[in-house]
Amino acid sequence: MNAYEVNFDGLVGPTHNYSGLSFGNVASTSNTKALANPRLAAKQGLAKMKALHDLGFKQGVLAPHERPDVASLRRLGFSGTDGEVVARAAKEAPAILAAASSASCMWTANAATVSPSGDTADRRVHFTPANLNNKFHRSIEHPTTRRLLQAMFADEQRFMVHEALPAQMHFGDEGAANHTRFCAEYDGAGVEFFVFGAAAFDGRYPAPQRFPARQTLEACQAVARLHGLSESGVVYAQQDPATIDAGVFHNDVISVGNRNVLFHHEKSFLDQPRVLEELSRKLAAVGGHFVSVEVPDAEVSVAEAVKSYLFNSQLLSKSDGSMIIVVPEECRNVERVWSYLHKMIGSGGPINEIRVFDLKQSMQNGGGPACLRLRVALSSSEIAAVNQGVMMSEQLFLTLNGWVERHYRDRLGGDDLADPSLLNECRGALDELTQILHLGSVYPFQQV
Ligand SMILES: N=C(N)NCCC[C@H](NC(=O)CCC(=O)O)C(=O)O
Structure with a gap:
């Protein structure tokens, strides 16, 4: 085998908090105003990355974004020094400050859609950062995501990082959370599977009634065009609207594919x-x-799937071709899910091992193991062309844990977002992080 799936997990940012920002995401709205622990959240994510690295899987890190996002607050009319911008937003529009402070970029399954070189017309790996247009707090992610991807996949002979799709509901795009690539081996051609929640220009498709469909058919088709995919290598499917109304806000809450x-x-x-x-x-x-x-459905209901995040799991191929399923602790707490998992691994099917991770800090905002990672299938020579500063190693794990210890708070509630020192803490941490990960100047505060 000359190609691998590399998982790039989002490093949780210093402003991780629970602001109830995602209507349609049951965990997010039900944990509104809970007290968050950003330090623990980052460590839980790092522990997963390190464990998968230790199992022999290829693992990378995607850096968090600058938050609060002062530039977005300025666009909304808050003015003065950076500190005054935050103070004014805190006083006049705390909900907007909360949105501009979200650490939601940790869920890197929503960072971009990725097409491996085996599928694309020009034989480069293509990335389209997701516009995440359905939620304001997520719609401000894509410019920094693009700069980060360019800093990580800089070799233009091998990699192409597009701009996000037009920021409009017609082209609502949530990235790899609604995209899966099937293949025999990671090298060679595959079949890319795009799942949408509604169609923007075609009234024949049904739509959910209660919660929003975040991804459109037209966005999926645009990404397939941009990436130069062939018709024979693409399948489109509509998510059942009833499941969106039951809390399945992304396809990766109801299905996961590998190979x-x-x-x-x-x-x-x-x-x-x-x-x-x-x-x-x-x-x-x-x-x-x-x-x-x-x-x-008779064995695991949609409600149990949403509660446990059974399908927000990672399927990882072992060297003998069988697969590990990586699930969150919450699967253990839903009896029928836990017994289904045991039945499945003993059934002689392709998935024959379970690994459980405590990701509670992320889970309480609706982000499980699969949300936290962006998959990029790469050949050995493409892996060699990736910025090696972001690849997980024993040393990087220790360095990042120490960095989290030094810079992160262990309590963050809604009122803390008004604290003017949070912005400086975040900037200081990220400035150091760009050196650790060899990213260059990717953040707005580094570009002035
Ligand atoms: N399924 C995947 N791939 N990703 C999960 C994303 C969770 C994220 N939660 C949030 O953004 C909550 C933030 C808050 O409420 O503070 C979202 O709804 O977009």
Whole structure:
């Protein structure tokens, strides 16, 4: 094998907090105003990265963003020195300050959609940062995400980092959370699977009634065009609108794929048999044998899937071809989910090992193991061209843990967001981080 899946996990930023910003994401709205522990959150994420690195998987780090985002606050009319901007927002519009302070970039499954070089017309790896247009606090992520990706994947012979799609609901794009790539091996051609919640220009598609559909069909099609994907290598599916209304705000809350396997709920997609048949047919055309591991509603309900985040798991291929499933602790707490998992790993199917991680700080905002990582399938020579400063190692793990210890608070509540020293703490930490990760000047405060 000459190609690998590399997981780039989001390092949780110093302003991690619970502000109830994501209508439609049950965990986010139900933990509004809970007291957060940014230091613990960052350490929980780092522990997952290190554990997967120690198991022999290729692991990288995606840096957090500058928060509060003073530039966004200025665009909304808050003026004065940076400190005055924050103080005015805190006094006049605390909800806007909370949005501008969110550490939501930690969920790097939403950072971008990635097409490996085996799938693209020009044989480069293509990245489109997601516009995350549905939520203000997430819509301000993509400019920094793009600069970070450019600093990590700088070799233009091998990598292409696009601009985000137009920032408009018609092209609402949530990145890899709604995208999965199937393949026989990580090298060679694959089949890219795009899942949308609604269509913006075509009234024939149904839409959820209660919660928003964040991703449109038109956004998926635009990304496929930008990346130069062939029609034979793409499958589109609509998420069942009833599941969005039940709290499945991204497809990665109801399904996860790896290589030739799709682990999913019975109610994941509209017209599910058609979707599975098309995936199977298109994967066969590139030499793969598609396997669907479908969880019946009678065994695990959609509500139990949302509560446990069973499908927000990572499937990782071991050297013998079988797969590990990486799940959050919450799966242990939902009895039927835990017993389903044990039944599955003993069934002789492709997934035969469970690893459980405590990611509670992120989970309370609706972010499980899969949300925290951006997958990039890369050949050995492409891996060599990645900025090596962001690749996990024993040393980087120790350095980042020490950095978190020095810079992060262990309590952060809503009122703390008004503290003017938080901005300087965050900037000081990130300035040091760009040196640790060899990123150069990627943040607005470094560019003045
Ligand atoms: N499923 C994937 N891939 N990602 C999960 C993203 C969670 C994120 N939560 C938040 O943004 C909550 C922030 C707050 O409420 O403070 C969101 O809803 O966009």
